[in-house]
Amino acid sequence: MFLGTAGSVPTARRAPSALLLRRGGERLLFDCGEGTQRQMLRSSVGLVDLDEVFLTHFHADHTLGLPGMMKTFALRGRDATLTVYGPPGLEELFRSLRAIFGRLTYPYRLVELRAGEELVRDGYVLRAVGVDHRASAIGYALVEDARPGRFDVEAAAALGVPPGPLFGALQRGEEVSVPGGATVRPEQVLGPPRAGRRIVLTGDTRPAAGVLEAAQGADVLVHDGTFGEEEAERAEETAHATAREAAELARAAGVRMLVLTHLSNRYFGPEIVREARAVFPETVVPKDFDIIAVPLPERGGPELVKGGALARREEAGTVGDGSGGGGGGPRGGGGDPVDPPVGGDRVGASSGGGAAPDGPR
């Protein structure tokens, strides 16, 4: 769920970086740019008491929303622990943030992760990925465990396994004795193990070897797509990627879908998606409140659901595509002129002014 897709500075249409990854009942927030709590309030999820926040790095456009959100949790009287993960330097960041959020009603825990370290969880690992942003920075790869192969009921029957508890035991990988005394091994009735899902989030980065490795065969690669190729030099200077560079990496890694985010405020989206698709057709550039649904691999590929994260009351009339054109509009300003306003807010009404964007952080 894309809560913020802007790079460096917010625009009327795009908030700074934040992405909520939902898996089963879990909700993992990656980066927390300014205004993330309000983006969550406007989303179908609401501002839930998150258990965990994962930071890719400490630039302001990825972290400014955190002290405000932590304060709100305290004002609600939260008592559950909040765990914040990030690259080395996290402790130091919190020495400064503490002065802003003050006294909390709940404890928080800080966990610094280096590239290659992983959190082993029920059904998946979350691995810190090496990136190149000329700052203390990591990406994250969520890699699900392989699942047992399909159970072949006919093969089991032919081997004399009666339906019931023995089926379950075989599915769990245990050998069983069938009536008559023969032993049946799981591999006699189970197909090959089925791959789990793999989702890689880079945060801000140049094209990086660590990302290429982590993204091999990934279902979804969410990559820095700050600039178009005409800003290649700027991308290099500021340690970001161009759409084409990200697309080349996605092609080399053989991902199923490339998702570009962190757009510089001089781009509206269509020009970035065009450039990337010339190299890697399976590319999308979501807007705030878009969702990427990632089914299990055998059930189809990942899919962009436009406006899929908008709360019901904001949905009417807001999920139009708007991706056709826009490139010809004024650059360097605020919102995307082809977008309908979200929820009737007068967002974008006073945007822009054409101020030159600050350097991407």
Ligand SMILES: [Zn+2]
């Ligand atoms: Zn950034």
Ligand SMILES: [Zn+2]
């Ligand atoms: Zn940055």
